[in-house]
Amino acid sequence: MNITLIKTIKGFLDHEEGMKLYEIAKEASKIGPCLExxxxxxxxxxxxxxGCSENNGILFSIDHHRGSEEQQPGQEYYDPELFDEREGKINTLGHFRKTLELFQLENTVIPIVSRSKTASQMWETPLSLVFIDGGHTFEAAFTDYDCWAKHIMKNGYLLIHDIFKKPEEGGQAPHEVYNKAIKSGLYTILPMVKTLGILKKKCS
Structure with missing residues (x-):
């Protein structure tokens, strides 16, 4: 994996967290498709x-590509390079597709340009891995969990990014979703990697 090239891609994922995603996707994709x-x-x-490509697997990737709440003009994570002047809106789809082409992942990653809840409405495919890293409001984070965690197969993984245990370190919605998943009793807790929570669905 070309680390120097990865660093040129816009995003908030730490490399150590990324390598853990790779490792888990490589394992999980042996039993079914993954979804982020x-x-x-x-x-x-x-x-x-x-990780999925190691097993000729598939990654479904959901994003409406209009940016999350904190990425809008005037907000903390606004990036003017992602603002489409013609549309008058954030548009990350072009950047995303260029990334897939650059890393030769167009036959592995299937983009789903949609809101998470909309994409889930007719979904029936069991998933070996679900990675939640969408909107970080409580409504968005809990919607993602409620819509997608139920599709994780036994021995599959639920991964949640940006878990901060102290409010002063970051938003608390992912942390609350992580706690909700733990309280369900459906998952085995595995060691976190920085802000990446890792849960494995139990067999029974």
């Missing part, structure tokens, strides 16, 4: 997609 929510410009898709 919140592809942005494709940094996480590189790691997950590379």
């Amino acid at each position: 929510i919140g592809s942005y410009c494709g940094k996480s898709s590189i790691y997950l997609g590379a």
Whole structure:
């Protein structure tokens, strides 16, 4: 994996977290397709997609590509390079597709340009891995969990990014979703990697 090239891709994923995504996707994709929510410009898709490609697997990547709440003009994570002047909106789809082409993942990663809840409405395919890294409001994070965790197969993985245990370190929605999943009793807790929560669905 070309680390120097990965660093040129816009995104907020730490490399150590990314390598863990790769490792888990490589294992999980042996038993079924993987899915991520919140592809942005494709940094996480590189790691997950590379893991899936080891088994000729598939990664479904969901994002409406209009940016999350905190990425809008005037907000903390606004990037003017992602603002489409013609449309008057954030548009990350072009950057995402260029990333897939650059890393030769177009036959592995299937983009789903949609809101998470909309994409889930007719979904029936069991998933070996679900990575939640979409909107970080409580409504968005809990919607992603409620819509997609139920599709994780036994021995599959639920991965949640940006878990901060202290409010002063970051938003608490992913942390609350992580706690909700743990309280369900459906998952085995595995060691976190920085802000990446890792849960494995139990067999029974």
